[in-house]
Structures are given as C-alpha cells and as structure tokens.
Amino acid sequence: MTEPGHTEAHLAPGGGDDGRVGVYVHLPWCERVCPYCDFAVLAARPLDPGVEDRYVEDLRTELAARAPAFGDRPLASLYLGGGTPALFRPESIARLVDAVTATFPADASAPEITLELNPSTVERERLPAFRAAGVNRLSIGIQSFDDGLLKRLGRAHRAVVAEETLAAARRAGFDDLSVDLIFAGPDQSAADLDRDLDRVIAFGPEHVSTYELTFESETPFGRAVSAGRMTPPDEELAAGMIEQVEARLEGAGYRRYEVSSYARPGRRARHNARYWQRQAVLGLGMGAHSTEVRTPARPHGARRANPRDLSAWQAALARDPAEAGEEEGLEVAVARGEAIFLGLRQIEGVAAQAFAEEFGAPPRAFFAEEIDRLVRVEWLVEGEGGDLRLSRAGRLLADSVGAEFVFVEGG
Numbered sequence: 331m332t333e334p335g336h337t338e339a340h341l342a343p344g345g346g347d348d349g350r351v352g353v354y355v356h357l358p359w360c361e362r363v364c365p366y367c368d369f370a371v372l373a374a375r376p377l378d379p380g381v382e383d384r385y386v387e388d389l390r391t392e393l394a395a396r397a398p399a400f401g402d403r404p405l406a407s408l409y410l411g412g413g414t415p416a417l418f419r420p421e422s423i424a425r426l427v428d429a430v431t432a433t434f435p436a437d438a439s440a441p442e443i444t445l446e447l448n449p450s451t452v453e454r455e456r457l458p459a460f461r462a463a464g465v466n467r468l469s470i471g472i473q474s475f476d477d478g479l480l481k482r483l484g485r486a487h488r489a490v491v492a493e494e495t496l497a498a499a500r501r502a503g504f505d506d507l508s509v510d511l512i513f514a515g516p517d518q519s520a521a522d523l524d525r526d527l528d529r530v531i532a533f534g535p536e537h538v539s540t541y542e543l544t545f546e547s548e549t550p551f552g553r554a555v556s557a558g559r560m561t562p563p564d565e566e567l568a569a570g571m572i573e574q575v576e577a578r579l580e581g582a583g584y585r586r587y588e589v590s591s592y593a594r595p596g597r598r599a600r601h602n603a604r605y606w607q608r609q610a611v612l613g614l615g616m617g618a619h620s621t622e623v624r625t626p627a628r629p630h631g632a633r634r635a636n637p638r639d640l641s642a643w644q645a646a647l648a649r650d651p652a653e654a655g656e657e658e659g660l661e662v663a664v665a666r667g668e669a670i671f672l673g674l675r676q677i678e679g680v681a682a683q684a685f686a687e688e689f690g691a692p693p694r695a696f697f698a699e700e701i702d703r704l705v706r707v708e709w710l711v712e713g714e715g716g717d718l719r720l721s722r723a724g725r726l727l728a729d730s731v732g733a734e735f736v737f738v739e740g741g
C-alpha cells in the first residue's frame with residue numbers, strides 16, 4: 331500500500347492515455363545563472379515585484395486559453411519549475427496553484443504539487459507559506475555538499491545552507507522531498523562523491539535525482555571546453571560514478587526506477603513519469619513544453635514549445651494566448667522511436683504488448699536490426715515476449731542506446 335497522494339504509475343510507453351493531465355509552470359528567474367545551465371532562465375537580483383505580478387497574470391491567461399484543449403481531465407500533477415520558482419512570493423505561488431487546481435480538479439487521488447527551490451535563507455524562510463499555498467513536494471537543488479565543488483559549479487549556496495534548508499523543509503511539514511545531485515563535476519573524485527552520498531543517505535529524502543554534469547555547447551562551461559580551458563571528466567571515471575551512485579543508493583533502500591532517478595517505495599516522481607510515459611502535460615510560461623492530448627487526427631499526439639525569450643512569449647500571448655507556442659504533430663515513425671527511447675529510460679523498459687497496441691506490432695517488427703545489434707553487444711535485453719530493457723552496461727550509455735531508435739528512418 332502507498333499513502334494517499336503518493337500512488338505510483340507503471341504505464342509502459344504505448345500503454346494508452348491515462349485520462350489525466352499534468353501541468354508544468356515555468357518560472358524562469360534565478361539569482362545567478364549557473365555556467366552549466368542550458369535551460370530558459372533569466373538572472374534577477376532580486377526579482378522585481380511588478381515583473382513577477384505581470385508574469386503570474388500572463389500564466390493565468392495562458393492557462394485559461396490552453397486548458398480547453400485538455401478537456402475536463404483530472405489533475406495528476408503540478409510542477410513549478412525553473413529557474414528558481416521559490417524566488418516568487420508565496421502569494422504568487424498560491425495564486426498559480428489555486429488557478430490550476432480550479433481549472434483541473436483532482437479525482438480520488440490528490441495531485442502531486444512540486445516546487446523547485448535552491449538552498450538560501452530567503453527561500454528557507456518561505457517554506458511554511460509554500461506549504462500553506464498547497465505545495466506538497468519539494469525538489470531541492472543541492473547538487474553537492476562539498477563547498478569546493480559548489481564553487482567550481484558556480485552555485486550560490488554553501489553546504490551549511492543546504493543542510494539548514496533540508497532541516498527547515500522537514501520542520502515546515504514536507505514529507506516528500508527530492509534532492510538533486512550532480513556528479514562527474516570539475517575535479518570531483520570518487521571519494522568526493524561518496525561523501526556527498528553519505529550526506530544524502532543520512533538525511534533520508536524520499537527521492538534522489540542524480541545527473542552527470544554535461545557541457546552544453548552554448549553554456550559558459552561548453553564554450554570553455556571548446557576553447558580548451560576546461561577538460562571534461564574521464565569517461566571511465568564518470569561511468570564508475572554512475573555505478574557508485576546506484577550501489578550506494580540501492581544499498582540504502584532506494585530503487586532506481588529511471589536512468590537518473592531513485593525513490594523510496596511509493597515516492598516515484600509522478601510528474602516526471604508523465605513525460606517518460608508520453609502522457610498529457612500542459613506546459614505554461616516562457617520556454618515551457620507541452621505533450622498534447624492524442625486525438626483521432628493525431629493518434630500519437632503532438633508537442634508544443636513556447637518561445638524561450640520572455641518578450642517573444644509575452645508578445646505571442648498578446649496575439650493569441652491559445653497559440654503562444656509552436657506545435658508539431660508526431661508522425662508514426664517519430665512516435666515509435668520516442669516510445670522506445672523514453673521507455674528504455676525506465677527500469678521496467680518497453681512492454682512489447684503495449685507498444686503493439688499503439689503501433690500495430692511489437693518493437694522487433696520495426697527495429698529488428700537495431701535490437702539484434704544492441705543485444706549482441708549486451709547493452710539491451712530482449713525478453714521472450716519481445717519486451718526491451720537496458721542491461722546494466724546499457725544504462726551507462728542510455729542516451730546513445732536510445733538514439734539508435736530515435737533516428738531510424740522508416741514508415
């Protein structure tokens with residue numbers, strides 16, 4: 331049994347529409363933009379109240395215009411991401427939560443309502459008010475408990491502030507906490523990572539997301555790598571750290587249920603799972619992405635992306651709030667590849683029967699050559715019924731394995 335509000339989903343890709351909706355709200359401002367960040371973010375020290383108020387009103391306008399496309403679906407999840415959403419005043423968060431929950435009322439299962447925040451004094455002091463606003467889950471960007479690594483990553487906080495924020499979250503009544511950790515950071519050793527994992531395990535959050543540091547080309551870190559001023563970590567060291575994270579967290583009672591995600595029983599991230607399982611998500615705000623409802627005309631759904639520039643998004647919203655983003659209908663070949671790619675990110679993998687229900691045949695009918703090649707090198711495991719999942723070695727190369735299916739041409 332799981333607690334009310336913490337039910338888990340195990341829908342495989344191709345398993346059909348669950349009839350619910352998730353809502354993602356993008357709040358893009360940060361006190362400092364990290365040098366590795368490739369998200370649609372803006373720097374603000376501090377966030378101007380007038381700018382904040384206008385943005386909240388714009389979000390409510392977009393919600394009202396876009397909601398009819400999602401019908402009367404009950405709300406499965408609401409995720410307030412960024413950026414640093416906790417820079418918004420609690421009354422602003424309350425207005426957004428109220429607007430979404432009034433538009434998409436919950437069914438028998440209470441929705442998961444997540445707020446991202448970073449460790450800081452301002453955000454820590456707002457935690458009780460965020461709880462009162464309806465937030466029932468926090469995703470905290472700890473990244474590391476090592477002050478040296480935090481400085482090299484360009485983070486604004488220090489380890490002691492992270493510890494204080496975690497403790498304050500518990501005092502404020504949050505019993506569903508997710509902690510983000512970055513590994514394979516600049517000059518980080520396996521021993522450094524072990525110390526970070528010690529701290530996480532000792533605190534005992536319900537969920538842990540772990541990310542290997544990536545060097546996106548348009549970020550300061552990416553440009554530094556291109557110019558030879560920074561060297562990415564050794565690939566063998568990074569692969570070893572992936573296994574190190576899994577061994578430590580699973581040994582402490584967490585289950586790895588997705589390539590980057592670990593949870594205690596009943597505490598998987600329901601909102602994130604909607605993307606992996608290709609379920610309906612309404613994205614609101616600058617740079618937000620939506621997964622549109624499947625229709626007879628678009629049986630495999632569609633994607634919608636809002637402009638990443640604030641003024642461009644607001645101008646598009648002023649023209650037509652229902653059409654502020656660009657929509658792309660998914661052709662069957664694209665949808666098949668994405669179903670495999672996203673399914674393989676999950677430990678349960680791709681269920682062949684569910685895949686066949688959507689696409690008319692199991693994965694082997696479309697990807698026999700790719701499956702045979704990946705099974706041969708022991709990166710992919712194929713079950714007797716055609717189910718697919720990554721092997722232990724394949725999980726170290728998840729994106730590369732998934733790309734074998736995404737970029738295959740075919741009818």
